[in-house]
Amino acid sequence: MFEAIAFYLFAFLTIAMFYIAVSTSQALYALSALAAGMIFISAFFFILGADFLGAVQIVVYSGAVMALYAFGMMFFDTTREVKEKQGNKAIIIGLSSLAALMVVVIVAAPIVGNNIEALYPMTEGAGNTQEVGMVLFTKYLVPFEVAAVMLLVAMIAGIVLAGKKMDLSLTLMSDSELMIMKEEDKKVNL
Amino acid sequence: MMEIGLNHYLVLSTILFAIGLVGVMRRKNLLMLFFATEILLNSVNISFAAISHYYGDLTGQMFAFFVIAIAASEVAVGLGLLIVWHKKHNNIDLDNMSSMRG
Numbered sequence: 001m002f003e004a005i006a007f008y009l010f011a012f013l014t015i016a017m018f019y020i021a022v023s024t025s026q027a028l029y030a031l032s033a034l035a036a037g038m039i040f041i042s043a044f045f046f047i048l049g050a051d052f053l054g055a056v057q058i059v060v061y062s063g064a065v066m067a068l069y070a071f072g073m074m075f076f077d078t079t080r081e082v083k084e085k086q087g088n089k090a091i092i093i094g095l096s097s098l099a100a101l102m103v104v105v106i107v108a109a110p111i112v113g114n115n116i117e118a119l120y121p122m123t124e125g126a127g128n129t130q131e132v133g134m135v136l137f138t139k140y141l142v143p144f145e146v147a148a149v150m151l152l153v154a155m156i157a158g159i160v161l162a163g164k165k166m167d168l169s170l171t172l173m174s175d176s177e178l179m180i181m182k183e184e185d186k187k188v189n190l
Numbered sequence: 191m192m193e194i195g196l197n198h199y200l201v202l203s204t205i206l207f208a209i210g211l212v213g214v215m216r217r218k219n220l221l222m223l224f225f226a227t228e229i230l231l232n233s234v235n236i237s238f239a240a241i242s243h244y245y246g247d248l249t250g251q252m253f254a255f256f257v258i259a260i261a262a263s264e265v266a267v268g269l270g271l272l273i274v275w276h277k278k279h280n281n282i283d284l285d286n287m288s289s290m291r292g
Contacts, residue, residue: 019209027222038228041232044240050239050243096208097208150263157267
């Protein structure tokens, strides 16, 4: 009963938030709606008994990813709107529905075909975090390490890409210095 | 209606995936495109967690973890590239990013 109420409530909230995130033209509204949607999604994980996944969802998405987007947005002029050229709406909606239907078929096909046997069944009397740890550090140890290396590579790439000229403060420089810097940039880019 | 089964979660996941897909197709702003990508990844995570719960199998949750790790690194690299592009061209409009067109 409560599960059903919670499911429908959070389903409605998540869909509403993500709809706002894709339909609004303001980047700030989209960011806030997306952050709210991420938190609501973690509610599904808690309902489903995946406590650790829910906590990771909140920490990684609402904490790290949204903070990263917020910092990234400070580099841009978010008040200026990017012109959204409207294409053919029928084609877009048709393609999306088709792709979504394909996803359902792909997910449902093995379930309809034969009953799946649990590869790593849940252990009795262990909490979710404990189970996740036991499976992650035995069966999925190599993918775990590969993911760690990938995150390191991504971190270095982010620093290298975004960290250029971070030692210069654009607000403290005079206009003539800025002009000189811009022209140097143009020469380099040519 | 009151009994929440696997299909409820799969339908929800599909709806969210469709929303994200519409976002990917109609957005012309690169930042908004990243937001839509996050929605796609999250909708798939819901179905992974639901399948994991209803089949008593932890593999789904493991996949969800790796999807989250990939999403985090995608954001780091993507935002870095976005900042470089914005510094160079002073816009993040997708239609202008056609310099590699043959």
